[in-house]
Amino acid sequence: MKKLAIAAALFVLFSVPALADELYCASTTFRIMGANDKVCVSGFDDEKVGGVTCYISQARTGGMKGMVGVAEDPSRFSLSCNQTGPITTDLTKLKTREEVYSERTSLFFKSTHVYRIVDPARKTLVYLAISDKIVEGSPYNAVSSVPVMPWSGR
Structure with missing residues (x-):
């Protein structure tokens, strides 16, 4: 009973609810076992900037470790953010840099993060995706920008 309680506590501690809607996953490598x-594509809305939607594709490791959720996913991803509606948020009221998305890519120490960076001089929102790891991060990154423009209402 004690082992079950510890396992449940670890599951809750290290399970992060998805902040994005998974749209599609395409198999890239066939594995006999597991x-x-x-590569999975997910979409999420910037909660503080209505009218902006981002799509991120990420590599996911399969095999037996991937099947049970203990594999470490590679730090490879792509990011595209677009204006999908009117943006009425005052850019001057936003933080200069703020995390808008996070997903664990290993059981304990690795995550993918997307940050919003405000460029007020160009009236543009810049989104940066990076991967971090406690001991050593990754140079892989992706960037996307959304110029804040009037919405035609179509």
């Missing part, structure tokens, strides 16, 4: 490696 899940295939794949």
Whole structure:
């Protein structure tokens, strides 16, 4: 009973609810044992800037470790952010840099983060995706920008 309680506590502690909607996963490597490696596309809205939606694709490791959720996913991703509606948020009221998305990519020490960076001189929102790891991060990154423009209402 004690082991079950510890396992449940670890599951809650290290489980982060998805902040994005998973749209599609494409298998990239067939594995005889366990899940295939794949690339998954997810979409999320910037909660503080209505009218902006971002899409991130991420590599996911399969195999037996991937099937049970203990594999470390590679730090490879792509990011595209777009204006999908009117942006009425006052850019001057936003923090200069703020995290808008985070997802664990290993059981304990690695995550993918997306940050919003405000460029007031160009009236643009810049989104930066990076991967971090407690001991050593990754140079892989992706960037996307959304110029804040009037919305035609179509």
